Amino acid sequence: MNDPQKIETRVTVQDEPGPMQRTLGEAVAAGLLVFGVAMSLFHIIGLGFYPVDPIALRSVHLLIPLVLVFALLKRGKRSPGRRMSVFDWVAIGAGLVAVAYTVTHTEEIQFSAASVPDAWMITAGALLTLLTLEATRRIIGLPLVVIAVIFLLYAYLGPYFPGMLEHRGKSLGRISGYLLSDNGLFGVPIHASAAYAFLFVLFGGFLRATGVSSVFMDLAFAFAGRTRGGPAKVAIISSCLFGTISGSGIANVVTTGSLTIPLMKKTGYKPHFAGAVESIASSGGMITPPVMGSAAFIMAEMLNIPYYEVILAAAIPAFIYYAALFWMVDFEAAREGLVGLRREELPNARQVLTSSGYLLIPLGVLIYVLVVEFSSPIRASLLSMVASIGVVWVKEAVDYFRAEGLSGAHPFALARAMIRGLFDKKKPMSLPGMFGALAEGPRGMMEVAAACATAGVVVGMISLTGVGLKFAALLIDLSGGHLFPALVLTMIVCIILGMGLPATASYIVTVAVAAPALIKMGVSPLAAHMFAFHFSIVSGTTPPVALAAYAAAAIAKTSPLAVAFTGMRIGIVAFVVPFMFVYAPPLLMAGSPGEVAVATVTAFVGCILLAAGIQGIMLVKAEFADRALFLVASMLLIFPGFYTDMTGLGLAAVGLLIQFRRKVRLRLSGSAFAPVAPSSPKE
Structure with a gap:
């Protein structure tokens, strides 16, 4: 029975054309549709069934x-909006050539980094580099191109x-040949994009369909x-779940x-807090x-x-991140x-799982095949x-057999129904539906592929000139050989780069110049890379750029900067978690089960105390003393060590005792300054 008061939970994504996007004619649009399907099929066949030369695949x-x-x-803004210019046609033709x-010259290209390239190779390398930079400028912007x-x-x-x-400097021919090798345009970034990221994006498209x-x-x-x-917690849980198949912060926000944002506003959250x-x-x-x-690939x-x-390695930091956000919004709700x-x-969980739980099976298959x-x-x-x-x-x-009954079902009738369904545009996995998903896959990879190719140019030049080692030495000198200042400097570089670059490009560039120094100072390679990865993502919510905050502010109808600064406050754990797993490797599953469990529990408790200290509330609203105790205890628990953990737990216990006594006094006095505890609304 449908209840008219049920809230709308159906997700629809509408891609609105941006100011730089064209509206193409039917013929060109149909050609691009065929191109998209062909690219998807090429990747599926070339990766899963008929191996393709790595250079050919990346090309x-x-x-x-x-x-x-x-x-x-x-x-540019003055370019034609309904037709492609001559330059665009020439650029596409040159790229195809x-x-x-x-x-057709994969063997020569594989050795181009260590050999003297011929004129054709120099021309191809220069042409692909220039076209890639222009494509990157159009879809990402100038900052990555400038770098x-x-x-x-x-x-x-x-x-x-x-x-x-x-x-000593390198000749143009040497640079061009190097860029055409697997150390430049066709290096690790574009390989990860072609061999792994593309299929996952394609799977995400099928799953969303x-x-x-x-x-x-x-x-x-x-x-x-x-x-x-509740709506704020729904935002956290749904974003976490959607993030398992999305991998894009802005797409997740939209x-x-x-x-969730309108519902948060409806239940009393301020617009800037809802957006944050x-x-x-x-x-x-x-x-x-x-x-x-x-970036993970x-x-x-x-x-x-x-x-x-x-x-x-990413599982525990992600859990701590979302757990801390959960408590942040819970304490905010308690305070307000x-x-x-x-x-x-609300929907009923059992009914949802009974009627639609089967749609989660593909995600379960993915996790099982990868992890088990x-x-x-x-x-x-x-x-x-x-x-x-x-x-x-x-x-x-199954629906057919339920409708007809086992006795009334006929194999030929079922076959006819299935064949009709293959051509029914309303069916998500009909031929038109699958055709559309295949065509959309390459469009979802435009930004990633461009960013990876251009990042390959940067990494290639760092490798060719050896400047990466010089940057590493400079980072060690600036930090005085101490790890914490080196981590802070790396964090600053990540955030600054991330203000103008996509997270993937920011991660690649930062790792190329900073990871060697961190590794030399004793950080594990995985922790060094994960540190840069986390802060490359944080930059997307850090003012003044904060693209995810701008997207949320547009929905919340409030100031983007207010959303961004509020987001920094409630999402402060994002700035803390990377330091946690550098100093506590068990948080990256590097250690015995006991070490992993202890590190996880203490970090989790520390994040709850951090949320309580920032929001100024736990059992009741906090005063200066217990708030300070919670903040100090959280820092001690977040950084590992037996003595710091014991001291942190002791301070937390003192803070909780103060809160409990205040709660009892308020209850006995019947004060309107009501104590709070996690609760559900009365029915």
Whole structure:
């Protein structure tokens, strides 16, 4: 029975064209649709069934930004909005010719970094580099392009730089040939994008087409909607769940925030706080296994470790991140006297799992194949795509038998129904639906592929000139050889780079210049990379840029800077967690089960105390003494060590005792200054 008071939890994503996006004619749009399907099929076949030469795979993958960006995005605001310019057609043609050259000369290109390139190779390298930089400028912006150009100029003008930055300089031919090798454009970043990230993005598209996003929202509302400040907790849970298949903070904000932000405002949260909760929670999607954006695949490739080790290492930090956010909004709701939603407004968890739980099976397949079977990401993503198609069609067959009954069902009638369903546009896994998902996959990879290719240019020039070692020595000198200042400097570099770069590019550049220094100072390679990865994501919510905050502010109809600064306050744990796992490697699953358990529990308790200290409330509203005790105790528990843990627990106990005594006094006096505790709204 449908209740008219039920809240709307159905997720719909509408892609609104940006100011630089074109509206193309039917013929060109149809051509791009065919191109997208062809690219998806090429990756599926080339990775899963018929192995393709690595250079050829990366070259063809580079066509995604070289074709789609020039076709879909204008060169400038004054460029034609309904047709492609001559320059765009020439750029696409030149890109196709250059890629055709690389595909047919893979053996020569593999050795181009250590040999003298010929004129054709120099031309192809220069052409692909220039086209990649222009495509990156259009879809990402100037900052990453400027950084790449600076490193290119540094490689060429080496003798003119002062002091430790001086080097002999490289010829244009040497630079161009190096860029065409697997140390430049076709290096680790574009390899991770082509071999792993593409299939995961494609799987995410198939999974979203089944309607799983609405299942995530329903479950989040069912589990947390009735609790104190329920909509904010729903935002956190749904963003965490959606982040497992998204890997994009802004997409997460737009998808889940369109439902949760208005509900948060309705239940009493201030607009800037509602936007801040959604932006911070959505940004955490990129640190949530198993997808974690393309940077996680690049990390696995750079460290030469299996991908499942990366997602296992990311699990506990992600849990602590979201747990801390959960307590932040709970204490905010307690302080403001906010309640949750009524039961009759919310979906029932059992009914959701009974009716739509089967849509979670593909995600379970992905996690099982990666974590239990320790299989490759390629196999995991392909099997999960098959599962996302299979569960929909099995459900169709089950519904048919339920409608007809086992005795009345006929195999030929079932076959006819299935064949009709294949051509029904309303069915998510019909041929048109699958065709659309295949076509959308490359569009979802435009920014990632462009960023990875341009980041490859930067990394290539760092490798060619050896400046990475000089940066590492400089970082050690600036920090005085001490780890904590070195970590702070790395954090600052990440945040500054992240203000103008996508998280993936920011991570790659930061790791190239800072990770060697951190590793030399005793940090494990995985912890050093994860540290840079986390802060590259934090930059997306850090003012003044804070793209996720701007997206949330638009929905909340409030100031973006207010959202960003509030997000920094409630999401302060994002600045703390990376330091935690550097000093406590068990948080990255590096240690015995006992060490992992102790580190996790103390960090979790520390984050709760941090939330209580910042929000100024635990059992009752805090005063200066107990608030200070909670903050100091949280810092002691967050950083590992037997004595710091014991001292932190002792201070926390004193703070709780003060709170408990105040709570008793308030109760006895009947004060309106009511004590608070986690609760559900009265029905």
